[in-house]
Each structure stands twice: as structure tokens, then as C-alpha cells.
Amino acid sequence: MTNTSKYRGRFAPSPSGPLHFGSLVAALGSYLDARSLKGDWLLRMEDIDPPREKPGAADAILKTLELFGFEWDGSVLYQSSRIEAYREAAGYLLSTGLAYPCSCSRREIDKTGKPGPEGIVYPGTCRNGRDPSRDVRTLRVITDSAEISFPDLIHGRFRQDLEQDVGDFIVRRADGLYAYQLAVVVDDAFQNITRIVRGSDLLFSTPRQVYLQQLLGLPQPEYSHLPLVMDEDGRKLSKQSLAWPVDSNDPLQGLLQAAHFLGQIPPVDIPSNLAEFWEWSISGWDSSAVPVQQF
Ligand code: GLU
Numbered sequence: 001m002t003n004t005s006k007y008r009g010r011f012a013p014s015p016s017g018p019l020h021f022g023s024l025v026a027a028l029g030s031y032l033d034a035r036s037l038k039g040d041w042l043l044r045m046e047d048i049d050p051p052r053e054k055p056g057a058a059d060a061i062l063k064t065l066e067l068f069g070f071e072w073d074g075s076v077l078y079q080s081s082r083i084e085a086y087r088e089a090a091g092y093l094l095s096t097g098l099a100y101p102c103s104c105s106r107r108e109i110d111k112t113g114k115p116g117p118e119g120i121v122y123p124g125t126c127r128n129g130r131d132p133s134r135d136v137r138t139l140r141v142i143t144d145s146a147e148i149s150f151p152d153l154i155h156g157r158f159r160q161d162l163e164q165d166v167g168d169f170i171v172r173r174a175d176g177l178y179a180y181q182l183a184v185v186v187d188d189a190f191q192n193i194t195r196i197v198r199g200s201d202l203l204f205s206t207p208r209q210v211y212l213q214q215l216l217g218l219p220q221p222e223y224s225h226l227p228l229v230m231d232e233d234g235r236k237l238s239k240q241s242l243a244w245p246v247d248s249n250d251p252l253q254g255l256l257q258a259a260h261f262l263g264q265i266p267p268v269d270i271p272s273n274l275a276e277f278w279e280w281s282i283s284g285w286d287s288s289a290v291p292v293q294q295f
Pocket of ligand 1: 012198
């Protein structure tokens with residue numbers, strides 16, 4: 001589907017810790033892409049997974065972004081305020097037979113499922129009816145073997161056979177929380193997001209999101225997956241590992257490093273303050289210079 005509406009981008013951090021260098025890169029890439037094309041840039045706090053959240057992290061992330069000079073449009077959308085919308089979407093999938101209740105425990109699935117690129121592939125045990133004497137644990141979406149593909153602006157066309165590589169996936173978890181895959185799709189549509197620029201760790205999740213968009217009749221945004229910042233051991237930096245929180249005392253340095261990581265080449269007169277940085281980085285944003293993550 002071609003989207004002719006005004007560019008609306010977003011940054012959607014999870015408040016599982018302070019902003020680290022990897023998320024600064026994602027924030028900057030999405031911001032520069034949106035602003036260089038005169039688009040809006042929205043902020044969404046993905047606070048629907050309390051077990052993984054750290055008290056105060058949401059406010060700390062917002063404060064850091066503000067200090068660094070990011071300017072978002074409208075007010076921040078908190079996913080914790082959107083549970084009713086997720087319930088409605090999950091209810092629709094269930095009532096139309098596109099999703100089913102599942103009683104399998106993680107341990108059972110680990111025993112019977114085969115490993116796939118995104119973890120153990122659910123073997124479909126409850127797809128044709130579950131043992132009624134057992135409690136319902138999760139709600140799963142039925143996948144089919146039709147290939148899902150989408151054009152990524154950095155990686156080119158990306159393809160996945162959902163049934164084979166992922167299996168019927170969870171939209172409501174055993175703890176009653178709605179899964180990221182469902183919430184992200186419902187909210188990207190709610191916020192009329194036209195282009196999603198984010199880290200490549202989510203490239204392999206995107207086919208699930210495109211599939212859910214199809215099932216729920218939602219528009220498909222454009223996608224652009226940025227390279228990931230790795231630690232010395234080749235692992236993705238994550239807030240949980242407390243890796244490299246950005247230095248709030250030196251926003252300019254962090255931003256210059258993030259821009260460099262995204263392949264942007266500063267002018268000979270390197271920006272010496274935030275105003276100069278933003279002027280240069282927005283007007284000079286070159287998405288074709290962003291390095292492609294190899295998998
Ligand atoms: N909340 C997710 C994260 O912090 C990002 C979601 C997204 O950009 O789609 O990893």
C-alpha cells in the first residue's frame with residue numbers, strides 16, 4: 001500500500017533502563033530521517049512489560065532526549081494507557097478464528113518445538129483444539145506458510161515464512177500482558193506512523209507485524225532498519241545489560257558519535273554546540289550512507 005500522507009515517524013523506547021548509546025542511535029536515525037523530510041516525529045513509551053521495567057526509567061529517558069535537543073511532536077503516548085485497544089484487537093483475532101487459546105507451557109514447547117531463527121518454533125499443539133481440562137495460558141495467532149515480505153529501505157526486500165520460521169506466535173502472554181508484536185502494530189496505526197526507522201534487531205519481528213497489519217486491516221508503514229551497536233563480545237547493547245548509558249554531561253559528544261555510527265560525515269568545521277549539530281545533521285542527513293548490518 002502506498003502511503004501518500006505526511007511523513008510521521010516515531011521513537012518507541014521501552015523503559016527498561018536509562019537511554020544507552022544503542023537507543024540514542026535509533027532515536028537519532030529516526031529523528032533525522034523524519035526531520036530531513038519535513039516529517040513529524042512522535043514519542044511512544046512502550047511501558048507494557050512491568051517485569052522488565054525500572055522505576056524512573058521512562059522519565060529519565062525523556063529527560064535525556066530533551067537535554068540532547070530532540071523535539072517531539074504532540075504529547076508522549078504511554079502504552080500503559082492503551083490496554084483497552086490491545087484487548088479489542090486480541091478479541092477480534094480470537095472471535096474471527098485468526099487466533100486461538102493455547103495451554104502449552106514454555107517447558108513443553110522447548111521439548112517438542114524445533115529451533116528457528118527467532119527461538120523455538122511453536123509446533124502448533126493447540127491449533128486444532130486444546131485439552132479442555134487444562135487452563136488457557138496464552139493467545140496465539142495462526143500463521144500460514146505464505147511468505148511475508150516487505151521492502152526495507154536499508155536492507156532491500158526481506159522475506160520470511162512465518163509458519164516455518166516463527167510458528168503461531170503469542171499476542172497475549174501467560175501473565176495476561178499483551179505482546180509487543182500486537183501493541184506495536186495497534187499503536188503504529190493509531191499514531192498514523194508512515195515510516196518506522198529502528199534497530200535491526202527488529203528486522204526479524206517485522207514480518208509478524210506486517211502479518212498482523214494484514215489480519216487487522218491496518219496500513220503498512222515503510223520500514224528502515226538501522227545497524228545495531230554491539231559490545232566487545234558482539235552482543236547487542238541493551239538497557240538491561242546497563243551498557244554505555246549516554247553521558248548527559250556531554251550531549252554533543254554522544255550525538256556526534258551516534259551520527260558517525262550512522263555513516264554521517266560532519267563538515268570540516270565540526271559542530272561545536274547542539275544548535276550547530278542539529279542544523280548540520282538534519283540538513284545533511286544521508287540515509288544512503290547508513291551502513292547495512294550483516295546477519
Ligand atoms: N520498544 C522497543 C525497544 O525499545 C522498540 C520498538 C520499535 O521500535 O518498534 O526495543
